[in-house]
Amino acid sequence: MITYDEFKKMELIIGRIVSVENHPDADKLYIMQVDLGSETRQLVAGLRPYYEPEQLAGKSVVVVANLQPAKLRGVESNGMLLAAQDGENVVILIPETQVAPGSKVL
Numbered sequence: 001m002i003t004y005d006e007f008k009k010m011e012l013i014i015g016r017i018v019s020v021e022n023h024p025d026a027d028k029l030y031i032m033q034v035d036l037g038s039e040t041r042q043l044v045a046g047l048r049p050y051y052e053p054e055q056l057a058g059k060s061v062v063v064v065a066n067l068q069p070a071k072l073r074g075v076e077s078n079g080m081l082l083a084a085q086d087g088e089n090v091v092i093l094i095p096e097t098q099v100a101p102g103s104k105v106l
Contacts, residue, residue: 011066012105013037014095015081020053026073032056034079036065037102044077050090062093062105 015034023029028046030053043063047056064080071077082093 009066010064012082013063013065014060014099014101014103014105015041015063015065015079016101017056017059017061020056022048022053023073023075025075029072029075030056031075032081034061034063034081035101036063036079037100041065041078042076043079043081044072044075045081045083047081047083047090047092051092056092059092060095060098060101062095 013036015036018033018035018040021031023031023044028048030045030047030051032043032045034041034043041063062082064082067080069076069078083090084093
């Protein structure tokens with residue numbers, strides 16, 4: 001269990017996926033450029049088994065923006081895209097209506 005104060009530390013914002021490329025050294029990873037309103041960040045996500053690049057490009061997604069950067073198979077990821085898994089299905093979390101990149105998730 002975490003406290004509400006710990007949960008509040010997460011900065012969840014809306015990003016728009018600008019581009020999607022296959023990771024050169026991982027069969028399950030994409031390298032994505034995501035517009036967060038005030039900046040564009042690179043995220044690495046394990047979505048290749050579930051989505052084609054054209055299904056992701058242009059989508060609005062929920063991003064954990066203040067996560068410490070991590071290298072995934074040698075490529076730096078500067079945030080985390082949120083998704084849900086139900087058995088073998090994985091779906092990205094998207095806002096119900098269009099909101100501007102950089103909008104805070106409350």
